[in-house]
Amino acid sequence: MELSPTAIALIGLILAAWTLGAAAIILRSSRKLRRLDALRTSVRRMSKLLDEAPAVPLLVRADGRVEAPEKLAGWLGLDKKPQYLSELAGGQGKGLSPEQLEQLSDAIKATQKSAAPFRMAITPPGSKRSLALRGSLADPAVSPGGSAQVWIFDFSESEAELSELREEATRAKGDFAALVGLIEAAPMPMWFRGPDARLRLVNRAYVEAVDAEDAEQVVSKQIELIEEIDGLGPAQIAQQAAQQGLAAERIVPATTHGQRRSYRVSDLPLGSEGVAGYAIDIEEMEQQAREFRAFREAQRAMLDQLSLGVAQFDASQKLVFANKPFLRQFDLSFGAITDALPFDRFLSDAREKRRTPEVRDFPAWRAEHLAWFGTRDTQEEAWPLPGGVHLRIVAQPMPDGGLVLIAEDRTEQLALSATRDTLLRTRTATLDSLFEALAVFAPDGSLQLWNRSFAGTWGLDEDELDSHPSADQLLKLIAPNLARPARAKVIGEIIRAATLDRQEKGGRIELADGRTLEFAGVPLPDGNGLLTVLDITDSQKAENALRERNIALEEADAVKARFLANMSYEFRTPLTSIGGFAELIQSGAAGEVSDQLKEYTDAILESVGRLTEQVENVLDLSQSEAGLLPLNLERVELLPFVTEVVRSREKAILDGGLSLDLRGNAGGSIEADKRQLGRAIGNLLDNAIGATGEGGKILVDIARGKSGARIVISDNGSGMENEELSRALDGMRAKEDGSLERRQGLGIPLARQLVEAHGGTLTLQSEKGAGTTAMIRLP
Template sequence: MSVKKMSLFQQADPSCGDAGAKTTGPSCGDTVEGSVSGKAKRLALFASAFLSGTAFSGLATGALAQQSGSAAVRLFSSTEVIVSSVVLGALGAALLSSVWLVRQRGNLTAESQEIRSALSDAQQRISKYEALIADKNRRIVVWESGSSKPEFLGQLPVETGAPQSDRDFLAFGRWLRPASAGELDKLIEALRNEARTFDTVVETNRDEILEVQGRVSGGKAFVRFLALNNLRAELAELKIERERLTTSISMFHSLLDAIEQPVWRRDAQGKLTWVNHAYGEAVEASTPEHVIEEGREFLGTIAREKIKATATAASPFHDRVSTVVHGNRTVFDVVDVVVPGGSAGMATDVSEAEAVREELKRTLKSHAETLDHLGTPVAIFDGERRLQFYNQAFVQLWGLTLPFLDSRPDNGELLDKLRSDGKLPEQLNWRSWKDSALSVYRSTETQTDLWHLPNGQTLRVIATAHPQGGATWVFENLTEQVDLETRYNTLVQVQGETIDHLSEGVAVFGPDGRIRLSNPAFRALWGITAEQAKPGTHIKAIEAACAPSYDQPDGWRRFGQMLTTFNDARIPLQGTLELYSGLILDYAAIPLPNAQTMLTFVDTTASARAERALKEKNEALQKADEIKNDFVQHVSYELRSPLTNIIGFTDLLKTPGVGPLNERQAEYIDHISTSSSVLLTIVNDILDLATVDAGIMELQLSEMAIDDLLDDVAMQIADRLHENGVNLAITAQAGLGMIVADEQRLKQILLKLLTNATNFAPEGSTITLNCWRNPKEVYFSVTDKGPGMSEDMLKTVFNRFSANSRGGKRSGAGLGLSIVESFVHLHNGDVVIDSKPGQGTTVTCRIPSGAAVRSIAAE
């Protein structure tokens, strides 16, 4: 503005140097009119300056210049000039403003027309775009910057399953697959927050494929959902399938890398293309890549050639292969699959499984052998309910044939077989009972049942199902248990009745000192009531109730101490109590199992009196026995001397030096000699028995040869055998060895047996003397073919003076076998007689070969 003013002033007086100069001179055109006051000039200049911004500025300036130029011709007053300038300026300004407004209005009208035309074009384009967007194959979601609500454009086909409602559309989890919904939420969040664009495909719950694109433009986020046509849908499906397969392959590679079994893949030429870490460790390679580079093989050449020769696409190779891993021979279960592009295989270490399998076989065999030796019948059925195992006790219980059992019958078939054979209990509804028995295969619990068989046996049947299928049947024979239980209950009842009817008083106390049971005799002996002796009463109360009956307070106190003692070893007590009533009771405190104690009281009043009488009689009998023994010994010794004289003189009369005897005299002399010998034998036997009974017989033990003993006995009995016309056969092995015994008494035993056999043996028969031994004993037996003995005779054959003369050639005193038994017992042996009427008799003596020395025989 100041520049314009400067130019205007310069045009006013171009001859002047500076429009703003204050000095004037003749060069500036000073005239007469130069006397115009400085004030008027200043007003004129002010008016020119005021109008210089308007259209009238030129007029004002021209007028001023004209006024200055023609000052000499016409002189205007400054007031007039100012007023006219103002008026003219105002008119010019108004005119110019009108012109400017008219022009400006025209410009506005033109701009409005252009805006309307552009708006119309924009609306047409928006309609076109909305028509394109409103296609049923796509939908766009637009988000403004910030947290504004989204704007939705277009729709997706109904068959895709996409909701038509805007609110439901963003709930992707309701109409998209979970994996697609989760991935899409993450992509949209990254698009809005980080402006990260994306292109992906998603799957709806109706198996439809949608292409989703995320873009950012003008501060807005756009997500376009596009329903694909056939080709694009197939391409998207292939893409999804490719991603799924890629993920699966990667997952399987990771899985195969994590397992401990070596896995490999080969190409069509058999070269390794991939191995897992377990394969690399097996071949001692640092990484699987080194295995591929170096071509290290896990299996041997023979095994690989076998796999190559036998594996086909239809029949994969599957076998056990042995190879060396880390220096150890290991067995692997190898599976190799052939495919058109090559092959793949995996090896599972079964060395431990083989060892476990062998151990299992041995264990099963051991268990089978154990079960086979059990007395309890056992049968095992497999998962198909067929008989897999049975033991001998099972066969014996049911009496089934081995061919039938070896045919592995079904469990139901086995039950039908047992029922048809009449070995199972009769049932009202066989089918229902059978289904109930076989329900063990469908149950997880053990079933137990009792079978009462027709043959009287009672079985507890225990059926247990196996986790892998099948069941085990155990048949526990409870016949004896039931019988024992029945007998036990009967015994308890009988014992209760017996105890109640005993004449002895019985009371049983527990470890706490309280009475458990008592019988009426106990209460009657002590004069107490059943209430006072009821079960649960303490022994102190029993003692107080029994105290008035006797004057020995220590008795019941001792019983109480025994009942309540803490010592493990309880010593039984026995003794006698005499009551005020005159009764004499023998008591006994007997420890019972379970820390119980039984007290018994026997009324021995009558027996005590009888005992006194018996003692007196016994003393008298003992005195008489002593007198008898003294008499026998005395008579025996007194008879031996006359008999010796008689025998001696009889033998003297038989000698030719005395003189000849007639036939009758010789016969009488023989009878006298024979009778004297028999009488001497009887006297000697009686003396021996008396010595044995008195306990004063001494055995002169010595070591002798058994062969010499048998020879001496045969020589001494020879005359008697010849006299009776009987033969003797000695049966003994040569060199039987030595025996420690009394030689005289042992010979006497054998001679008594042979004499007795000779007396009863038929004429012309043979008597057998048999001898044998074992490391500790020697046996002598004498056998004859005589008439034998009956059972009644055998019972009394060892009794003294019990002679059986029937069938014998001579009758005796009946002391022979009694002496034999006594002498054998003195040697710690025994005698056995085996005889039957008409079948002869055998007498066997057992003598210890190294008997202990006994100086005096027991009675």
């Protein structure tokens, strides 16, 4: 058995106290010894008799055989001399009792093993004789082989008492010397105080702890190791311990070798002799205790952050810790920990709060769970609670006899599992209902999942897919159904790209039956690859038809462009002739021109001009749509340019009774074709003039910024609705009777085309009854 430093120190101090007491007894007996000095001569004469004092030797060998005189049998009331140690108990009131024999046997065995001496006193049953036994390891000269030598003294005679006193005094001196050596060599500071509580003896560890030169210096200067506590010095505390007759123990700080350390100090009263003391350095223990407390607090703080409920019960089945999730799960207050709630009470309270499963025999169920403390195996149970809550309970026995209880709320997990199952069934049903054929391949290329359309699309038997073939095996089954069997490797490359390379690729392939399939490989987040297959035979036919129709439309558009070009040329020639003849008539070359004839020729010239403009608009519009409109770009100062365009409409503005507000800053310029851009702005102005009644107002705002130029033309005329606005962009507007008529001809569509030809945009905003705003943005 290992003894702690404290226990060793206590034993040493008790032996010291005993030795000091023995020394006191010897001193008190010195007077008797002085009286016996006169008998010294008689004692010498009786030395022979002292050698034959009433003591019986007993030699016990390692095998249990004994050697003893016949006198021992007489003392023990035995019929014959014992040969073995077990024969010392003769039975029927003779010899030693079984208990005494067992005690003696244990002491002898301990001496034989450790060479430790022993003492004991016994009185044989039925005898008034008191025997003292002193055992030790026999000298090898007497009996080799680990024998034990036991001296048995008869305390019935006074000479035996004197001999025992002398022996005990001698032994006390030896023990005292050994104890002094032990104290001096002790690694802990030890000291002895007299009745006046002053230091009288200190060991080497004490001297080193207070950095003194030697023990004499410590005693002479009364150098204390321990500091005052609450105004009481160490001498005062020792004196109080002596007065009360009780040991005083405390933990105090002290400075040794320049370091602040913690000591457990004990003061042990030794009666009237004084007080012994010792100090054990427990700084490492305190540090470990602080670290353990910090670790435990950190561990419990960490457990509070878990979603799992954790509780700890000690060996007495009382609650010593529970984290916040556990308290919440079982509706416990923090007082349950401070009150050390018993485990059986915890189960009962949990049942009342409907936190345990519904069982028929709750006392038996509780007793079964109390048995968890006596098992070594981990216990695990599922607790379905009322209200749909499901707990997973794990009970982990601890080495100290306690139990750690872990409660995991699996309600959401089970709900998610049920949802997952539902989703899997829904996924399967969804995949099977898709028109598109799908298949999922694992990273190793094996077929994992497919829908009903997959086998039919590739012309395969569903039984061939039930074995989850690899991609290579699947391609061998598909190849005969292809128009070109060698193209099957393309499908393998797509599958490999989706599963291994994690790349999305696609392709098309034709089957032997004339169908066309479009397929693609898509990498999935779980590492698998998805192969999607779609029968595009019908869409391919439709695409071919649309392509042919597009070619026909392009040819028709080209015919239209050529027609418009020819038409505008054919129109210009007669219009030029009509205009020329009208001007000749108006100039009087054909005779005198009357007022009525002049009015007719003016109407002819106006119509010719309008028709010429429309023909040019049609030609420019067709060229713009074809991307063939020529532009003669030059640097144009924006404000003078727009002012000139506005002034060209001055007569129409005045005739309509309108007012016009032109705003803008000088200095802004852009790259533009003056003729084409002027036509676009002029068409928008014409549209605003035509849509605004008498007294109306037209605003033209010009701005130049970092992103480009902006020209806004707005009016407060009749305005248009959304549908009418979209039609205006196509050059049409609705009459009151619902029919469509031209609104300023092709002005707005042509203006949009001309602006877009300059890289700009034209936007229109209009509100019925409020007016229209056109905004041109140019780079």
